[in-house]
Amino acid sequence: MSLSRFWRRAIRGRRTTDRLREQVERELAFHLEMLVQENLEAGMDAAAARAAARQRFGDYDETLAEGSRLRAGTARRRRRADFLDALLQDLSFGLRLFRRNPGFTLVVVFALALGVGANATVFNILNGSFFLPPQGVTDPDRLRALARVVPTRNLDAAAIGNTFTYQELVDYRDHNRVFSGLMAYSSAVMDIGVAGETRRVPGALVSSNFFAVLGAPIALGRAFSINEERERGAHPVAVISHGLWQSRFGADDDILGTEMTLNGRSFTVVGVAAEGFRGHEGWETHEVWVPLSTFREASPGGLASLGNRWTWLRLVGRIEPGISLALARAEMNALSRGLEELNPDEDRRAGVTLAMDPPGSKIDSAEAAGLVPTVFATVGILLFVVWANVSSLFLARMAGRRAEIGVRLALGAGRIRVIRQLLSESTLLALLGGALGFVLALWLDDLLLAWTISGEFARLDLSLDGRAIAFALLLSIVSGAAVAVGSARRVLRLDPGAAMKGQRGATIHASPVRSALAVSQLSMSLALLTCAGLLIGYLHGSREPASVVEPDEILLVSVQPSHQGYTTAQAKVFYRSLLERLGDIPGVRAVSLARSSTTDSSWMKERVTSEDRGEATDESWIETHYGTVSPNYFQTLGSELVAGREFAPDDRDGTSQVVIVNETLAHRLWPGESPLGRRVRIDGWGESGVFEVVGLARDRPTRSGARPFLYFNLFHNHPWPASSCTLVMRTTGNPMSLLPAVQREVQALDPNLPLFDPRTFRTEQRDDSFAAGYRFFSAMTGVPGVLVLVLAAVALYGVISYGVSERTHEIGIRMALGAKRGDVLRQVLRQGLLFALLGTAIGFLTSIALLRFLLFLLDETSEELPMNPGVFVSVSLLLIGVALVASYLPARRASEVDPMVALRAE
């Protein structure tokens, strides 16, 4: 039957009601006629007879309508019962079939599990990180963050800022009419000491109405009062999270009123938040909250005040019910303009606006936004590949059942019935596969997250979300339909007569499609695996700066003396003593300090120019990244200076200021000359901004080429040495084993000072967030690549195997005419090889495009990163090997054909 007839028959369902209505009309008409007849025989004239007869029906039209309704209801009920019966029958039939063909069932279920699982994995991650509402917050859709639009120096675009002063909080809080509450917060990491043990904990300074606005209840105790928010110094109180209460305080019932140290000061616990509440931002968690007034203690070194000087607070408000977002925005804009008029000199009060999405839930960066469709595209393609493969498996199986289906059709079964059975089989398999895939996804999620995301406080709550389950379920059902489509079309076109006679019919046409499918899968897997291999290669290549010797031997660990209230001078004294003590630890070969550990990733920069060149023009200023290091830094890292010397203990306050430059900077400022003895000026530092160059360091290669870099002396004139520092130590043996000794020395100097973030230099290189991007993408291409390869092998096996069974007759003839088994085997293998080579060629072109695209997403240029031929060659060999293996079984089957048997069969 043609497709159009099929659809016409399906549409007929709508005309059933008309048909039934016709029937009712006919029935009533007959009865009416008989009554008229009676009346005529009784002597009435024609008109009277008709009228009387009609009258017996009451309201004729009403009766007709009611009758049609009832008949339609009956028809529906019967259809439903039939449908259920048929469904049950199909299911039991399907189950029996699965038991008879366990191989087929297993392959299909696993393939679908892969496809659905991969998609579910991605969906889970994205759902959890970006779309799940934060726990403990009531009605987060009504929350909006305030943002401000500020003109920038460039005048081309306005920047969006999201921090405000305390005075602005008060003004907006008191004068707005659209928020039921407006709160402020500022995140800060604090050192919390309980029972002698101090650890870093993420937290926030919050306004008194923080918990109220978020709708996050306090489980024990209370939140903060307005006085606590406003009065400096008088209220060292804190609210802790439920988790913190359990882990650090042992869920002590007497928690309220307990003291703990926060950055060395004593704070009193006055409240415990509800279980599960960790702030309203998805990625940023808070475990402790303190009032805004404690900013000096909780966030020392931060620029904050309770006046109008510093913008440090983020503002989030809950929109009143019944007020639209547009109205709220207009109101806030008007309010800010009104306030601006009251204080015309403050240009900070420029247009306040509202963010579009609830805070913490949106995808924050453009790259993340670009990530989502890419990743989905990849796993989406994988799913399509799975569908194609399973579909062809179904087709192959259907070929074997052609005769049986022909008989059924000839005996009167509707084609729809047959297709429905097919559909229920495939859906059943798909649901099984989907369930398996979902379980797989949960496991895969954990794995992926552990591998790509690092960092102390990154944490993701991937609870079993209804949305994730619904997604997997939907995908399974759609898969069930998708894989049955091809077979369904076959059923529609099947000629029962020919099928029963065993003729092959129009199946020859199917082969080119399946061959193309196999080749495309081969090429896709090549492209994916090649890209994965290349990305991993870049990861290792670029992160291996030749200048750092043996990064596995270097221990890095950070301290933050500013948290304990150290002044700059005190910190320097502390560092000096510490360096001495650390140097004495057996096993420590060299020790130094650095403001940030990998200077490559320093994003602090200044404008630098040469002092010796007279008047500085605009071009002579060079934007330079800088780092701050102690004496012995370069030696510790094993990267010798090209010229000059390191900082010495004598370089300190009072002596002339010195810096070390790298090759690129030296080349830019004094091309062709030695920089030693030259002087540089830092823009904006005034008189104290002139430094003498005493050393020339090697360039550290970064991904975007060599950058100019400047090293300041930690012990000399530097703005903020106190805040945090990383100890850099070269050790013998395993660096982490020396950690307890280091800790002892630090605590000998100050028992309240915690160490945090111990790692080796190698780990540091790896955990660079940039590296995470590479690793994420190499996972996103590598894993699907392997999967597609497996599926491609299955597809290739199917194609070759099918070809062999089609040509059994032909093979028989050839063998009867003298062809040897070996020849036949080789010929089939050659076919498989051909597929592999074709796939390799196409895959090569595809991989170039894919690589370029991935590098674009990673913000790189492709010219600098050459296509490593080694990777490509090895993947191609892998592909060819797999293809040969896949072709071997059918090849052997072909070579074992018995000419006599083959010739006798048709």
Add this chain to the structure above:
Amino acid sequence: MAKSLTKAESLRGALDLLVLRVLSRGPRHGYAIARLIRDLSDDALRIEEGSLYPALYRMERAGWVTASWGTNENNRRVRVYELTAAGEQQLAAEVTGWESFARAVGKVVDST
């Protein structure tokens, strides 16, 4: 019976009973059912056609009767209704119910 019970209200309750009983004598089409009821009751019960067919359709939906198209002696297309096993059970129940009702009414009428 003195009065003809043509009022729809009085008949409706017994309609199912009458139809089922008639069909228990053999399959019939709608007109024949109405005709037979009239004849058996000596013209006392004239079913309103407007109620008959809805009743038949309802009984078909409930599964008490099945219907199929056939031809009568004049080769006209007619829809013939037949009692099912479930219909027979329903008929028995209706008869019992009717008899209890009649007895109860009789008791009140015959009371002194």
